[in-house]
Amino acid sequence: MYEKHIMxxxxxxxxxxxxxxxxxxxxxxxxxxxxxxxxxxxxGGCPGFCEVGPIIVIYPDEVFYCRxxxxxxxxxxxxxxxGGEIVERLLYKGPDVDAPARFYDTxxxxxxxxxxxxxxxxxxxxxxxxxxxxRGGYRALRRALQxxxxxxxxxxxxxxxxxxxxxxxxxxVKWGFTNKAPGPKxxxxxxxxxxxxxxxxxxxxxxxxPHAILEGMLIAGKACGADEGYIxxxxxxxxxxxxxxxxxxxxxxxGLLGSNILDSGFNFKMNIxxxxxxxxxxxETALLASIEGKRGMPRPRPPFPAQVGVFGxxxxxxxxxxxxxxxxxxxxxxxxxxxxxxxxxxxxxxxxALAGKVRNTGLVEVPMGITIEEIIFDVGGGIQGGREFKxxxxxxxxxxxxxxxxxxxxxxYDSLTKAGAIMGSGGLVVMDDRTCMVDLxxxxxxxxxxxxxxKCTPCREGTKRMLEILERITEGEGKPEDLxxxxxxxxxxxxxxxxxxxxxxxxxxxTTIRYFRHExxxxxxxxxxxxxICKPLFQYLIDQDNCTGCRACVRVCPVEAIxxxxxxxxxxxxxxxxxxGSCIEKCRQDCILITRVGSEADVSN
Amino acid sequence: MSNEAxxxxxxxxxxxxxxxxxxxxxxxxxxxxxxxxxxxxxxGYLPRPVMEHISRRMHIPLSRLYGVTTFYAQFKxxxxxxxxxxxxxxxxxxxxxxPKISERIEEILDVESGETTDDLRFTLEEVACIxxxxxxxxxxxxxxxxxxLTPDKxxxxxxxxx
Ligand SMILES: Cc1cc2nc3c(=O)[nH]c(=O)nc-3n(C[C@H](O)[C@H](O)[C@H](O)COP(=O)(O)O)c2cc1C
Ligand code: SF4
Ligand code: SF4
Ligand code: SF4
Ligand code: FES
Ligand code: FES
Numbered sequence: 001m002y003e004k005h006i007m008x009x010x011x012x013x014x015x016x017x018x019x020x021x022x023x024x025x026x027x028x029x030x031x032x033x034x035x036x037x038x039x040x041x042x043x044g045g046c047p048g049f050c051e052v053g054p055i056i057v058i059y060p061d062e063v064f065y066c067r068x069x070x071x072x073x074x075x076x077x078x079x080x081x082x083g084g085e086i087v088e089r090l091l092y093k094g095p096d097v098d099a100p101a102r103f104y105d106t107x108x109x110x111x112x113x114x115x116x117x118x119x120x121x122x123x124x125x126x127x128x129x130x131x132x133x134x135r136g137g138y139r140a141l142r143r144a145l146q147x148x149x150x151x152x153x154x155x156x157x158x159x160x161x162x163x164x165x166x167x168x169x170x171x172x173v174k175w176g177f178t179n180k181a182p183g184p185k186x187x188x189x190x191x192x193x194x195x196x197x198x199x200x201x202x203x204x205x206x207x208x209x210p211h212a213i214l215e216g217m218l219i220a221g222k223a224c225g226a227d228e229g230y231i232x233x234x235x236x237x238x239x240x241x242x243x244x245x246x247x248x249x250x251x252x253x254x255g256l257l258g259s260n261i262l263d264s265g266f267n268f269k270m271n272i273x274x275x276x277x278x279x280x281x282x283x284e285t286a287l288l289a290s291i292e293g294k295r296g297m298p299r300p301r302p303p304f305p306a307q308v309g310v311f312g313x314x315x316x317x318x319x320x321x322x323x324x325x326x327x328x329x330x331x332x333x334x335x336x337x338x339x340x341x342x343x344x345x346x347x348x349x350x351x352x353a354l355a356g357k358v359r360n361t362g363l364v365e366v367p368m369g370i371t372i373e374e375i376i377f378d379v380g381g382g383i384q385g386g387r388e389f390k391x392x393x394x395x396x397x398x399x400x401x402x403x404x405x406x407x408x409x410x411x412x413y414d415s416l417t418k419a420g421a422i423m424g425s426g427g428l429v430v431m432d433d434r435t436c437m438v439d440l441x442x443x444x445x446x447x448x449x450x451x452x453x454x455k456c457t458p459c460r461e462g463t464k465r466m467l468e469i470l471e472r473i474t475e476g477e478g479k480p481e482d483l484x485x486x487x488x489x490x491x492x493x494x495x496x497x498x499x500x501x502x503x504x505x506x507x508x509x510x511t512t513i514r515y516f517r518h519e520x521x522x523x524x525x526x527x528x529x530x531x532x533i534c535k536p537l538f539q540y541l542i543d544q545d546n547c548t549g550c551r552a553c554v555r556v557c558p559v560e561a562i563x564x565x566x567x568x569x570x571x572x573x574x575x576x577x578x579x580x581g582s583c584i585e586k587c588r589q590d591c592i593l594i595t596r597v598g599s600e601a602d603v604s605n
Numbered sequence: 606m607s608n609e610a611x612x613x614x615x616x617x618x619x620x621x622x623x624x625x626x627x628x629x630x631x632x633x634x635x636x637x638x639x640x641x642x643x644x645x646x647x648x649g650y651l652p653r654p655v656m657e658h659i660s661r662r663m664h665i666p667l668s669r670l671y672g673v674t675t676f677y678a679q680f681k682x683x684x685x686x687x688x689x690x691x692x693x694x695x696x697x698x699x700x701x702x703x704p705k706i707s708e709r710i711e712e713i714l715d716v717e718s719g720e721t722t723d724d725l726r727f728t729l730e731e732v733a734c735i736x737x738x739x740x741x742x743x744x745x746x747x748x749x750x751x752x753x754l755t756p757d758k759x760x761x762x763x764x765x766x767x
Pocket of ligand 2: 456
């Protein structure tokens with residue numbers, strides 16, 4: 001028996017802020033004190049609050065330590081582990097709490113969250129099937145194996161679960177289609193391709209709780225009459241793939257995978273396929289082609305995968321997060337419990353990768369129906385540096401941006417769609433007054449344009465045309481008719497593309513025009529980018545009244561474009577300045593201003 | 606890198622090793638992506654002679670093989686440098702200034718994204734979200750993530766890799 005469990009976040013965010021060194025130093029300290037045998041050290045999944053990493057949580061005390069440095073470990077061992085006293089200095093502190101906060105319920109970032117899907121992430125050792133089982137794992141599978149297939153589909157339908165991969169199709173209904181399709185051979189495919197370039201929810205679930213995915217797929221298998229599964233995972237997620245492989249091996253050893261599972265007569269074989277880096281492969285028919293070793297090109301539907309899927313057999317394709325919900329629903333009394341959270345049309349919780357200019361970035365799981373304001377200001381702690389909230393992009397390259405005015409919008413499938421965005425996979429990228437909306441639209445479109453598989457002309461050529469126009473606008477060559485042209489191109493791409501990539505890729509452009517038309521017009525008509533992003537459309541000026549002459553900016557300027565005497569106001573030589581942005585990041589006085597090209601030093605705009 | 610330099614590198618390739626990779630997959634055309642992944646893991650890229658060899662052994666036309674490799678971003682047809690720099694082009698990183706980071710790297714190394722320096726010291730690539738958006742903008746050099754970057758920090762980081 002261990003006295004305490006020490007969970008060190010070993011996920012990517014904390015690894016990059018140094019959790020490996022933390023783990024090593026901690027181990028050394030424990031050895032030095034001769035107490036290492038008393039504690040179980042686990043490099044676990046992401047507990048979500050990546051912003052304040054590296055993070056250690058100590059159980060059963062439930063104490064949350066953050067922003068750790070290797071040199072803190074000695075104190076942690078002596079004072080807390082040996083001495084039994086919390087090290088207050090290492091607790092969470094922030095503008096949103098009065099006193100250092102000890103754990104989840106007292107840290108505002110966590111207080112509005114509800115952990116369904118992330119129930120085990122950062123709490124158990126993802127490489128231990130025993131810990132998963134101890135937390136109730138595989139109990140839902142045991143129950144499902146005694147149920148009739150259609151009864152499982154009905155429970156999932158009654159719970160109100162909708163697909164988390166983007167489109168929000170009711171999962172129980174989808175399973176019912178595959179279940180009813182004729183034939184003895186059927187497949188379950190887990191879509192772990194996570195292509196949205198600003199999101200990492202699925203990755204965290206895979207890394208933090210891989211058995212939940214296996215259990216979800218097994219239950220889906222029983223419900224659909226399938227005996228084989230594929231997990232299609234991005235090759236860029238090596239840790240996720242390794243954890244999945246370990247989990248599969250353990251499940252086989254425990255008789256939870258393979259033939260005659262738990263003596264029920266049910267068989268299931270699990271395969272892993274590594275994706276190879278094409279966004280469009282996340283689309284279900286392209287994904288099927290890719291599993292078969294072909295170029296991942298979408299094909300028309302019908303036939304739907306439920307009729308003709310992998311290798312021509314009926315197939316259910318579900319997203320990672322969708323599957324992670326399944327064990328909660330199918331456990332005894334789970335469906336009714338599940339349906340209590342969320343809104344009429346959107347049940348349960350949703351995991352979001354909250355990022356961008358928000359203070360508390362990380363992975364959050366919130367009940368459906370929470371408002372944008374609650375997510376950004378309560379969970380997210382507001383905007384970094386106290387700047388102004390401008391918009392939030394939901395749903396990645398297929399989604400749209402939601403402006404400040406709609407701050408009370410509830411986050412559920414239908415409200416987001418009405419606002420022109422989508423739930424999508426769950427990227428939420430927060431933007432402030434230093435984010436240019438035209439540049440953002442250009443960013444997303446250049447992503448989808450590159451990723452278009454080229455099969456349909458409107459998607460292939462239309463996105464190219466739109467991108468050219470956006471590039472012109474950001475270079476200061478915009479024309480007044482551009483907005484109308486963008487609008488009509490966008491609609492014809494949406495209407496005549498074969499797959500979801502083409503049908504949704506104009507959304508970021510359409511929503512930014514809808515809500516930020518004035519910014520486009522300012523670029524086109526006045527040659528001005530107020531956010532200081534589009535280089536030909538602004539200049540930096542130093543506010544002569546506030547510059548203290550500290551020279552911090554001078555030291556980082558790569559082209560020596562800043563001159564002035566020490567302790568006297570400085571000036572930027574516009575002819576030399578490349579607008580690299582180094583100086584503005586460094587100035588503590590906030591006195592480097594973004595102004596119209598040609599403005600004079602005393603004009604602050 | 607010039608085509609001549611690539612041709613020179615391609616001369617030293619040991620096709621026996623390719624055979625041992627292909628062996629378990631002979632006759633399974635649907636496994637072409639895993640084969641290419643394993644071969645690339647071994648050579649760092651997919652050399653032309655190796656592609657020709659796979660085509661013969663697997664009875665897959667070379668044009669189809671190239672069709673697959675050019676479709677997926679993961680496959681590289683040219684040799685890569687000793688150190689791989691991956692600039693995150695994810696949304697969070699973009700908004701926090703990754704274009705400025707790319708620009709600075711391109712200036713210092715005098716290569717564009719996708720290219721390798723002549724001395725094979727660096728290859729510059731792009732990657733979508735690597736899961737540390739909290740530390741945006743982020744670059745990975747080999748397996749090391751470097752976060753919360755500003756353009757002026759780039760040079761010191763690159764200097765740490767030979
Ligand atoms: C271009 C494109 C990319 C997609 N990428 C993903 C993805 O990365 N992950 C995912 O689960 N679904 C993705 N989807 C949605 C899938 O096609 C499919 O709807 C989903 O996997 C179904 O699972 P669900 O019902 O559990 O949501 C994508 C769709 C399109 C059109
Ligand atoms: S809409 Fe675009 S990505 Fe989809 S099939 Fe057509 S060309 Fe390919
Ligand atoms: S933007 Fe860059 S080049 Fe221009 S003054 Fe600032 S540091 Fe120098
Ligand atoms: S950093 Fe700011 S205050 Fe200091 S010299 Fe530059 S502009 Fe002036
Ligand atoms: S990566 Fe450590 S908290 Fe998210
Ligand atoms: S967007 Fe760069 S790490 Fe997520």
